[in-house]
Amino acid sequence: MSVTSRTGAETGPDRPAPARRRAVPLWAIVAGPLVAAAVLLLILVRADPLSRLQRAAPLDAVAVERTVLDPGVIRLQVRNDGTADVTLAQVTVDDAFWQHTAEPRTLGRLDTGTVIIPYPWEEGLPLRIALLTATGVLVEHEIEAATLTPDLGTSALGDYALAGVAIGVVPVALGLLWLPALRRARRGWLRFFLAFTLGLLAFLLAETTREGLEQAGEAPARLLGVELFAGGLLVVVAAIAWLSHALSARAGEAGPGALGLAYLIALGIGLHNLGEGLAVASAVATGEVALGTALLVGFAAHNTTEGLAIASPLGTTASPVARHLVALALVAGGPAVLGAWVGAFAVTPAGAALAFGVAAGAIASVLWAVGRALGADGGLDGPVAGGFAVGVAVMYATGLLAA
Amino acid sequence: MRDRRELAEPGRRRFLTRLGMAGGAGGAAVLGRGVVAGGAETAGPDHDGGTPVHGAMDHGGLGTVGTVDHARNGFDPSAILTDFDGGAVSRDAAGRTVREYEIVAFPRRIEVAPGVFFEAWTYNGRVPGPTIRATEGDRVRITFRNGSPHPHTMHFHGIHPAEMDGVPGAGEAQPGETFVYDFVAEPFGTHLYHCHSSPLKSHIHRGLYGAFVVDPPGGRPPAHEMVMVLNGFDTDFDGSNEVYAANTVAFAYVDRPIRLRAGELQRLHLVNVTEFDPVNSLHLHANFFQLYRTGTALTPSELTDTVTMGQAERHMLEFTYRAPGRFMFHAHQTEFVELGWMSFFEVT
Numbered sequence: 166m167s168v169t170s171r172t173g174a175e176t177g178p179d180r181p182a183p184a185r186r187r188a189v190p191l192w193a194i195v196a197g198p199l200v201a202a203a204v205l206l207l208i209l210v211r212a213d214p215l216s217r218l219q220r221a222a223p224l225d226a227v228a229v230e231r232t233v234l235d236p237g238v239i240r241l242q243v244r245n246d247g248t249a250d251v252t253l254a255q256v257t258v259d260d261a262f263w264q265h266t267a268e269p270r271t272l273g274r275l276d277t278g279t280v281i282i283p284y285p286w287e288e289g290l291p292l293r294i295a296l297l298t299a300t301g302v303l304v305e306h307e308i309e310a311a312t313l314t315p316d317l318g319t320s321a322l323g324d325y326a327l328a329g330v331a332i333g334v335v336p337v338a339l340g341l342l343w344l345p346a347l348r349r350a351r352r353g354w355l356r357f358f359l360a361f362t363l364g365l366l367a368f369l370l371a372e373t374t375r376e377g378l379e380q381a382g383e384a385p386a387r388l389l390g391v392e393l394f395a396g397g398l399l400v401v402v403a404a405i406a407w408l409s410h411a412l413s414a415r416a417g418e419a420g421p422g423a424l425g426l427a428y429l430i431a432l433g434i435g436l437h438n439l440g441e442g443l444a445v446a447s448a449v450a451t452g453e454v455a456l457g458t459a460l461l462v463g464f465a466a467h468n469t470t471e472g473l474a475i476a477s478p479l480g481t482t483a484s485p486v487a488r489h490l491v492a493l494a495l496v497a498g499g500p501a502v503l504g505a506w507v508g509a510f511a512v513t514p515a516g517a518a519l520a521f522g523v524a525a526g527a528i529a530s531v532l533w534a535v536g537r538a539l540g541a542d543g544g545l546d547g548p549v550a551g552g553f554a555v556g557v558a559v560m561y562a563t564g565l566l567a568a
Numbered sequence: 569m570r571d572r573r574e575l576a577e578p579g580r581r582r583f584l585t586r587l588g589m590a591g592g593a594g595g596a597a598v599l600g601r602g603v604v605a606g607g608a609e610t611a612g613p614d615h616d617g618g619t620p621v622h623g624a625m626d627h628g629g630l631g632t633v634g635t636v637d638h639a640r641n642g643f644d645p646s647a648i649l650t651d652f653d654g655g656a657v658s659r660d661a662a663g664r665t666v667r668e669y670e671i672v673a674f675p676r677r678i679e680v681a682p683g684v685f686f687e688a689w690t691y692n693g694r695v696p697g698p699t700i701r702a703t704e705g706d707r708v709r710i711t712f713r714n715g716s717p718h719p720h721t722m723h724f725h726g727i728h729p730a731e732m733d734g735v736p737g738a739g740e741a742q743p744g745e746t747f748v749y750d751f752v753a754e755p756f757g758t759h760l761y762h763c764h765s766s767p768l769k770s771h772i773h774r775g776l777y778g779a780f781v782v783d784p785p786g787g788r789p790p791a792h793e794m795v796m797v798l799n800g801f802d803t804d805f806d807g808s809n810e811v812y813a814a815n816t817v818a819f820a821y822v823d824r825p826i827r828l829r830a831g832e833l834q835r836l837h838l839v840n841v842t843e844f845d846p847v848n849s850l851h852l853h854a855n856f857f858q859l860y861r862t863g864t865a866l867t868p869s870e871l872t873d874t875v876t877m878g879q880a881e882r883h884m885l886e887f888t889y890r891a892p893g894r895f896m897f898h899a900h901q902t903e904f905v906e907l908g909w910m911s912f913f914e915v916t
Binding site: 252254255256257260261262263264265266283297298299300301302303 | 629630631632633634681682683684685686801803804805806810818819903906907908
């Protein structure tokens with residue numbers, strides 16, 4: 166009965182089949198596989214099908230997600246990274262059993278706990294902390310150079326904000342000052358610089374992916390850091406695809422236009438710079454001040470070229486863009502401030518992996534948009550190939566400063 | 569001075585915070601900020617329900633948290649200290665004293681520090697195994713049964729026939745098998761026995777060892793006698809020890825100091841079986857001891873306050889405390905001290 170009636174409806178004059186297919190919104194098509202993938206991940210994690218092949222009891226696994234050093238006190242945020250409950254029995258600091266509290270002492274799967282150790286640690290010296298579990302597994306955590314964890318005071322917030330401005334907003338704004346020069350450039354040169362942007366974005370995508378995978382490696386294995394990174398990336402690619410599709414459909418254009426492209430580039434670069442702020446601040450917050458300073462100088466040099474990248478599509482338009490320049494600098498550079506705050510006070514490796522995934526997704530989307538714009542405007546000619554190569558090379562050279 | 573006053577106070581928390589070895593006041597002040605207020609759970613399910621140690625945080629400092637359940641372990645370091653086993657005594661046809669023992673090897677999960685468990689291999693369920701004591705010239709007859717899934721032996725340090733050596737091929741008991749070790753105890757001294765099955769390192773560090781004390785035929789002057797086996801535990805099986813102790817349990821004699829009487833002669837049989845680390849040692853505070861190397865002479869070889877031993881080296885120490893007080897003794901590898909091999913004599 167039902168088959169007959171449905172056939173009748175599809176062939177009816179008031180409901181043509183093609184219209185029905187278009188009625189399924191784009192977001193559902195994009196989100197459907199993502200939801201299915203998430204469900205699959207959940208099933209795999211819950212069922213742990215390979216666990217039947219393991220005959221001995223699983224080893225205790227504990228990850229130290231965050232360390233806070235206050236005067237005379239070490240605080241650890243720990244997470245059970247194994248498949249079974251784990252009981253924290255004792256704590257050693259620099260190979261000495263030490264008094265502490267652990268709350269809770271027994272952690273269920275993926276549970277977090279807090280270990281508080283009153284210890285007369287010394288500024289600038291390494292600390293080797295180990296958690297001895299009930300089954301005798303030693304979980305070691307090394308602090309390379311002990312230093313006070315900054316309080317959430319306004320002066321520290323200000324200092325980290327300054328670092329974010331120094332690596333983000335200012336260099337990008339300086340790079341945007343190339344716009345008048347770009348406006349006088351001939352078409353070939355404009356294509357060269359847009360391709361330069363493409364090379365820059367390709368480099369940033371590689372860099373962000375490496376950072377994200379590094380963070381994923383440091384995250385508790387059970388939090389699936391790589392999947393967090395990949396998930397963040399895919400969701401953002403899907404979201405931006407939907408956004409630009411919706412925008413261009415409304416504007417009746419094929420692409421986002423010169424100004425739109427500039428904002429899209431600024432957004433991708435901005436999300437990437439969130440990661441850079443995070444990297445600088447977490448290096449400083451974990452006592453690696455020298456590394457933090459190197460990153461600061463390197464990122465500042467690196468990001469001046471990002472200003473040029475954002476300015477490139479604007480070279481083709483003559484319309485006044487002065488107020489947009491300020492907004493573009495803030496979109497591309499501002500997130501570095503946010504990243505610095507998060508990195509200094511609250512970041513865990515798993516959170517960082519997700520953040521880098523989001524940044525990589527944004528960069529990949531922008532890469533695609535810029536590539537399409539160039540492709541529609543003449544394809545892969547000499548200036549484009551040259552610009553792309555120079556973009557990658559310049560980013561590599563300035564990246565060495567931060568390596 | 570402050571440390572001593574804290575030590576003398578009864579009923580205060582039991583571990584090394586008594587020593588005042590860490591700047592405790594600093595920790596207390598910081599925690600006064602209220603971050604650990606009340607709720608911190610310090611005695612988990614594996615922490616011997618006994619003493620809650622919330623007070624531990626008040627001083628901060630060196631030491632473990634919680635207490636070891638000696639009853640569940642099936643042995644107590646405070647009892648092992650003075651537990652000398654002379655065996656079932658009889659005489660053979662020739663009129664020689666015969667000491668018979670029954671020893672079973674079996675695996676047992678033991679608590680080596682509060683809440684920290686180690687899958688030990690034991691002689692008669694304890695680590696170290698029974699302290700076997702005989703007089704030089706006695707016949708020792710040990711019925712050794714292997715109740716574990718691995719082959720084991722009892723290899724005695726002493727003079728005996730090759731077939732009684734307790735090594736693979738000569739006196740090794742396969743799982744479920746029994747072997748009878750039968751030899752004459754000689755020479756007199758402080759000795760040891762241990763399993764010699766392969767892999768040797770593994771069979772020793774898992775807990776198959778004990779003291780073997782042979783007295784001289786004429787005996788020794790009366791004294792309060794003790795035995796301490798210095799050992800370590802590689803709880804994560806990575807080839808280095810996580811826990812050190814005298815007689816197995818970390819800080820056992822800090823938790824319950826060994827009670828001695830002033831003016832009384834003390835005789836300590838000290839055996840080092842520590843695996844993975846090349847040496848272990850003992851340092852006596854505020855006193856000196858007469859050292860009888862390997863215990864094989866009637867006159868001391870040295871007056872000192874520190875002795876260092878490789879694995880299987882062992883000595884007999886004699887000393888007397890002149891006045892009451894609490895006296896520390898420990899390894900003089902400070903790493904071992906802070907990982908459990910730290911003790912006290914309480915002299916009254």
